[in-house]
Amino acid sequence: MNQPMAIDELVSVAQAEAMGELDAPMMAIVLSSEQSYDLPINSLETEADKARWGLILRAAREHVEGDAVAVLYPAWTTIRHKDENNQPGETTDPIDTLFVQLHTRDRIYWRGYEQIRDPRHQRIIGFRRIRALSTDYERSEAPDIAAWLNTLFEPLPEEGEETDVDRELADMLEEPEVSAALYPRQLRALH
Numbered sequence: 001m002n003q004p005m006a007i008d009e010l011v012s013v014a015q016a017e018a019m020g021e022l023d024a025p026m027m028a029i030v031l032s033s034e035q036s037y038d039l040p041i042n043s044l045e046t047e048a049d050k051a052r053w054g055l056i057l058r059a060a061r062e063h064v065e066g067d068a069v070a071v072l073y074p075a076w077t078t079i080r081h082k083d084e085n086n087q088p089g090e091t092t093d094p095i096d097t098l099f100v101q102l103h104t105r106d107r108i109y110w111r112g113y114e115q116i117r118d119p120r121h122q123r124i125i126g127f128r129r130i131r132a133l134s135t136d137y138e139r140s141e142a143p144d145i146a147a148w149l150n151t152l153f154e155p156l157p158e159e160g161e162e163t164d165v166d167r168e169l170a171d172m173l174e175e176p177e178v179s180a181a182l183y184p185r186q187l188r189a190l191h
Contacts, residue, residue, distance in 0.1 A: 006031070027041055
């Protein structure tokens with residue numbers, strides 16, 4: 001997989017999914033050499049949500065022998081501008097952002113974008129890249145905010161060896177929201 005091209009393609013997918021919407025969707029895409037599989041993420045608000053989704057994404061990646069996992073999520077971010085007119089301690093309003101992360105075995109590619117909205121209807125009409133929020137990391141140097149995905153590429157157990165985590169992952173693959181998402185993107189409309 002050409003990873004720089006893959007992150008550019010994922011950014012295009014994320015932006016296309018969000019265009020015209022009031023809120024950008026939070027989702028993961030498991031990428032394998034054959035297909036890509038979408039998993040809509042309901043919530044990452046609590047540590048329990050993050051732990052659960054970390055296991056779901058690992059199970060999905062292992063199930064389809066995926067090369068990478070992308071996470072697309074919106075957020076509110078407060079960006080402070082250095083402005084001569086700002087008083088000390090004064091902050092600017094938060095902006096709506098869209099983050100795209102591509103997780104591979106060795107690296108994490110992180111891209112941040114400001115959502116540009118139609119002032120009248122508040123729908124997303126475009127994106128502006130925020131270079132300060134766009135970075136590439138070695139997996140071992142990833143920021144704590146991405147720690148919930150540390151297990152994505154842990155080695156599989158030895159042949160025939162089954163662990164508690166493996167049983168938990170197998171159970172998660174049976175959950176309706178996961179099993180429905182494991183249909184390839186172009187086949188999803190048929191189900």
